Amino acid sequence: MAKNETTMEKQLTRMDFASDQVVKWCPGCGDYSILAQVQKVFPTLGIPKENYVVISGIGCSSRFPYYMDTYGFHGIHGRAAAIATGVKLANPELSVWIVTGDGDSMSIGGNHFIHLLRRNVDVNILLFNNRIYGLTKGQYSPTSPLGKVTKSTPMGSLDHPFNPPALALGADASFVARTIDKEPKHMQEIIKRSHKHHGTSFLEIYQNCLIFNDGEFDRYTDKDKKADNVLTLEHGKPMIFGKNKDKGIHLAGNNPRVVSIGAEGQWSVDDLLVHDEHDWIIASILSHFTYREDLPTPIGVLYAKAQSVYEELLDDQCHQAVKLYGKGDLQKLMSEGDTWVVK
Amino acid sequence: MPKTLKHIDDVTIRFAGDSGDGMQLTGDRFTSATAIIGNDLSTLPDYPAEIRAPAGSLAGVSAFQLHFSSQEIFSPGDNPDVLVAMNPAALKVHLKELTRGGIIIVNTASFTAKNLKLAQYETNPLDDKSLRDYVVYPVDMSRLVAHACEDMGITTKTVERTKNMFALGVLYWMYNRPMDTTIKWLKQKFAKKPEIVEANTRALQAGFNYGSTNRIFTTNYKVDAAKLNPGTYRNISGNQATALGLVAASVRANLPLFYGSYPITPASDILHHLAGFRNFKVKTFQAEDEIAGITSAIGAAFAGSLAATGTSGPGVALKTEAMGLAVMTELPLVIVNVQRGGPATGLPTKTEQADLFQALYGRNGEAPIPVISARSPGDCFAAAFEAAQVALKYMTPVMVLTDGYVGNGSEPWIIPNVADLPEIKPNFFQGDEDEAFLPYKRNPDTLARDWVAPGTPGREHRIGGLEKEDGSGNVNYDPENHHKMVTLRDEKIKRVVEDIRPCRIIGEQEGDLLILTWGSTRGAARAALQKLLKEGKSVGHMHLRWLNPLPQDLGGILDKFEKILIPEINLGQLAQIIRARYLKEPHQLNLVRGRPFLTREIMDKVNELTG
Ligand code: SF4
Numbered sequence: 016m017a018k019n020e021t022t023m024e025k026q027l028t029r030m031d032f033a034s035d036q037v038v039k040w041c042p043g044c045g046d047y048s049i050l051a052q053v054q055k056v057f058p059t060l061g062i063p064k065e066n067y068v069v070i071s072g073i074g075c076s077s078r079f080p081y082y083m084d085t086y087g088f089h090g091i092h093g094r095a096a097a098i099a100t101g102v103k104l105a106n107p108e109l110s111v112w113i114v115t116g117d118g119d120s121m122s123i124g125g126n127h128f129i130h131l132l133r134r135n136v137d138v139n140i141l142l143f144n145n146r147i148y149g150l151t152k153g154q155y156s157p158t159s160p161l162g163k164v165t166k167s168t169p170m171g172s173l174d175h176p177f178n179p180p181a182l183a184l185g186a187d188a189s190f191v192a193r194t195i196d197k198e199p200k201h202m203q204e205i206i207k208r209s210h211k212h213h214g215t216s217f218l219e220i221y222q223n224c225l226i227f228n229d230g231e232f233d234r235y236t237d238k239d240k241k242a243d244n245v246l247t248l249e250h251g252k253p254m255i256f257g258k259n260k261d262k263g264i265h266l267a268g269n270n271p272r273v274v275s276i277g278a279e280g281q282w283s284v285d286d287l288l289v290h291d292e293h294d295w296i297i298a299s300i301l302s303h304f305t306y307r308e309d310l311p312t313p314i315g316v317l318y319a320k321a322q323s324v325y326e327e328l329l330d331d332q333c334h335q336a337v338k339l340y341g342k343g344d345l346q347k348l349m350s351e352g353d354t355w356v357v358k
Numbered sequence: 359m360p361k362t363l364k365h366i367d368d369v370t371i372r373f374a375g376d377s378g379d380g381m382q383l384t385g386d387r388f389t390s391a392t393a394i395i396g397n398d399l400s401t402l403p404d405y406p407a408e409i410r411a412p413a414g415s416l417a418g419v420s421a422f423q424l425h426f427s428s429q430e431i432f433s434p435g436d437n438p439d440v441l442v443a444m445n446p447a448a449l450k451v452h453l454k455e456l457t458r459g460g461i462i463i464v465n466t467a468s469f470t471a472k473n474l475k476l477a478q479y480e481t482n483p484l485d486d487k488s489l490r491d492y493v494v495y496p497v498d499m500s501r502l503v504a505h506a507c508e509d510m511g512i513t514t515k516t517v518e519r520t521k522n523m524f525a526l527g528v529l530y531w532m533y534n535r536p537m538d539t540t541i542k543w544l545k546q547k548f549a550k551k552p553e554i555v556e557a558n559t560r561a562l563q564a565g566f567n568y569g570s571t572n573r574i575f576t577t578n579y580k581v582d583a584a585k586l587n588p589g590t591y592r593n594i595s596g597n598q599a600t601a602l603g604l605v606a607a608s609v610r611a612n613l614p615l616f617y618g619s620y621p622i623t624p625a626s627d628i629l630h631h632l633a634g635f636r637n638f639k640v641k642t643f644q645a646e647d648e649i650a651g652i653t654s655a656i657g658a659a660f661a662g663s664l665a666a667t668g669t670s671g672p673g674v675a676l677k678t679e680a681m682g683l684a685v686m687t688e689l690p691l692v693i694v695n696v697q698r699g700g701p702a703t704g705l706p707t708k709t710e711q712a713d714l715f716q717a718l719y720g721r722n723g724e725a726p727i728p729v730i731s732a733r734s735p736g737d738c739f740a741a742a743f744e745a746a747q748v749a750l751k752y753m754t755p756v757m758v759l760t761d762g763y764v765g766n767g768s769e770p771w772i773i774p775n776v777a778d779l780p781e782i783k784p785n786f787f788q789g790d791e792d793e794a795f796l797p798y799k800r801n802p803d804t805l806a807r808d809w810v811a812p813g814t815p816g817r818e819h820r821i822g823g824l825e826k827e828d829g830s831g832n833v834n835y836d837p838e839n840h841h842k843m844v845t846l847r848d849e850k851i852k853r854v855v856e857d858i859r860p861c862r863i864i865g866e867q868e869g870d871l872l873i874l875t876w877g878s879t880r881g882a883a884r885a886a887l888q889k890l891l892k893e894g895k896s897v898g899h900m901h902l903r904w905l906n907p908l909p910q911d912l913g914g915i916l917d918k919f920e921k922i923l924i925p926e927i928n929l930g931q932l933a934q935i936i937r938a939r940y941l942k943e944p945h946q947l948n949l950v951r952g953r954p955f956l957t958r959e960i961m962d963k964v965n966e967l968t969g
Contacts, residue, residue, distance in 0.1 A: 065817070088657070090823065101657025
């Protein structure tokens with residue numbers, strides 16, 4: 016069954032999802048764009064407003080629920096995934112959205128993140144990845160590149176970074192996608208896809224923190240650079256990018272490389288890798304474009320597969336148990352085993 | 359040779375053997391047969407932390423003690439009257455606690471040179487007269503079961519495994535217990551392996567017949583049914599009772615039960631039991647860690663379930679921050695701590711009462727939560743039920759303290775009537791459609807905030823770990839508001855006192871000495887009290903069920919006695935609270951050995967103090 020596709024009595028608008036709280040992110044923070052896109056998409060999904068629940072952990076991103084006029088839960092550091100699991104298991108009718116950051120879900124909450132993905136609870140994860148700790152004022156994060164100079168790493172970070180989509184695929188995620196804060200249209204589209212996916216959807220959003228890590232994603236957002244550095248994925252389409260649509264991804268053995276296509280070149284469209292959302296190997300190759308300077312960063316749906324959903328299996332067991340043992344009868348349950356009467 | 363039948367009132371038996379010998383199971387079966395007869399009983403399983411330490415070693419000895427009587431009893435007994443030792447190591451470990459003149463039944467076949475060496479015996483105790491103060495029944499159980507199963511064509515190993523049933527058969531004869539419940543149980547348990555049922559049944563019967571025909575056994579005993587309160591009884595373990603208490607609360611509150619938990623000794627059985635109740639729509643969730651155990655439960659509570667999590671002390675340590683979140687968000691939640699020896703990994707399979715301070719104070723900030731303790735296995739039902747009542751009424755996390763002894767031990771339990779269990783009314787928002795909903799608006803009596811689950815139209819709201827403005831629930835950092843909220847949260851928990859029954863003193867109502875207990879220490883204290891009163895001592899016993907808040911009339915009661923004695927399996931945690939709160943100087947009895955107090959130890963201390 017699709018998620019909460021009930022008919023709406025009244026047409027919701029973006030304003031229905033804005034709470035009365037003053038938004039307190041730094042002016043110009045990438046979080047504003049994400050908030051705006053979510054508020055635009057939610058009214059279009061056909062879900063009654065009262066069925067939305069937004070759940071977060073700790074960090075700049077995690078203030079998100081306070082700005083949404085939905086049910087919301089601002090948790091504790093790293094635990095949004097576990098809180099959301101409890102909410103969804105208790106009431107599978109709800110549309111549950113986890114808002115988290117790279118510190119929240121990759122570091123202190125890393126364990127919950129991977130286990131949520133493998134269980135495939137039907138909730139949505141929006142990972143605001145700014146590759147820095149914002150709310151604690153500028154330490155490197157688990158997604159900061161090696162050598163990153165920050166307050167806690169004056170001589171450069173020694174940590175090899177996590178690669179979120181690869182981590183998610185490794186945890187057997189059933190849906191992995193990426194978008195960028197400065198691509199509002201694309202973001203809206205991918206949020207809709209996330210919602211449609213049956214199971215845990217993982218959406219990484221590159222988000223600029225202009226205070227502590229400004230420019231981290233300039234390659235993918237600057238007007239003159241982005242076309243040559245961003246690969247927009249489309250299912251069933253060859254991987255083409257570049258200002259003039261003259262570059263593509265060719266797979267030499269297992270190694271992806273950028274080739275030029277065009278009239279004079281030795282490569283044609285037929286030599287390019289064709290995206291297949293359902294192919295885990297392709298998704299895995301694409302996920303490893305992250306941090307590579309010689310390859311564009313893929314955005315869109317890297318991977319999507321159908322897989323059994325945890326809370327449905329749980330509900331099935333409940334129904335099964337009723338069939339097998341009858342509806343729970345407390346008196347009978349308490350009286351199980353050998354009993355005797357004292358007069 | 360004619361046999362004599364003797365009537366006795368009270369027996370304590372200890373079954374001891376290798377971890378692989380099935381001693382827990384043997385004890386369970388004897389318990390079941392004893393319960394059916396209508397004796398009062400109390401059990402104490404005692405098993406090593408290792409699943410199977412090397413066979414025959416001292417570390418691998420597993421034991422099960424059972425005290426049964428024709429009188430009301432409160433504890434699993436001090437020293438056993440009968441020791442069943444399946445190998446030399448079991449004899450070595452447990453002999454020192456056997457009553458002088460007590461009965462020893464041994465499997466002689468296991469007294470091999472190798473096993474004697476493993477048990478660090480230099481000479482065979484069966485031959486060297488070191489057991490002359492006891493009545494020893496040497497039985498070659500291995501040979502006898504081999505004989506009983508001779509024609510079955512099953513492996514020697516399978517036959518050898520039935521020797522615990524042989525020992526059980528001997529004891530069934532000796533104490534006049536029926537075999538049929540055990541045979542029925544074997545049939546159910548091994549439904550798919552009829553040869554196992556057959557072999558075990560033969561071993562059981564062979565043991566019984568051996569007792570009744572062999573001339574070494576001259577006497578058997580009859581222990582009459584106890585005069586217990588009228589009702590229908592079953593035998594129940596503490597962890598089982600906790601699970602049932604939670605389900606009962608969910609039924610009476612008309613809320614689905616969610617239980618998020620991570621496996622940990624000795625609390626995992628609660629999860630196992632609840633996982634079998636899917637037809638009650640009980641949703642158990644084996645989380646990836648302790649933190650996810652509690653935070654998933656907090657999520658479920660937000661979504662409108664009766665939510666609970668269960669663990670032992672080390673797990674509570676990991677749940678600390680999340681408990682604070684439940685305090686801040688004012689959501690109903692039951693947290694069960696089946697205490698074990700600590701700190702750190704400590705004594706995983708042994709009992710202790712040293713998590714009282716952790717329960718009361720183990721959180722950052724001012725984060726008071728109500729704490730209730732279970733006094734016996736059967737009482738875990740009521741404690742879990744009451745905890746849920748308070749959680750739902752006051753919108754607060756509540757901690758239930760049980761312990762390894764209460765959790766794994768068992769006793770006869772009156773099966774309550776569902777209709778007699780109080781109905782629980784969750785504190786859901788009652789306002790009509792036009793009334794604005796303020797998530798932190800409080801009930802003026804209980805100070806509980808209203809509960810609205812997601813999915814309710816028009817009541818969308820946000821909660822979380824940041825300080826909230828009184829009423830509106832908006833994030834608020836105002837100094838005065840914070841002080842107000844800290845005070846309100848504290849006052850709310852203080853008001854739980856309204857729901858706490860007044861103190862009841864057993865024995866003398868005033869006098870020389872009051873024994874004050876909490877949790878599982880109550881059993882040994884009550885047993886001691888009975889004996890002390892018979893000796894004419896001016897002693898009373900008061901048991902505390904709630905540790906936070908403390909009953910209103912406790913102060914007055916403490917004034918009625920010259921001295922107060924607090925026995926605790928810790929270094930004096932309740933004593934410190936009493937000292938701080940009532941400016942009294944209680945005497946302490948603190949023995950932290952991973953096992954319950956003996957009745958005698960409490961009596962000795964009382965005698966020392968009362969001169
Ligand atoms: S610190 Fe960075 S991430 Fe946080 S609100 Fe400011 S700009 Fe945004």
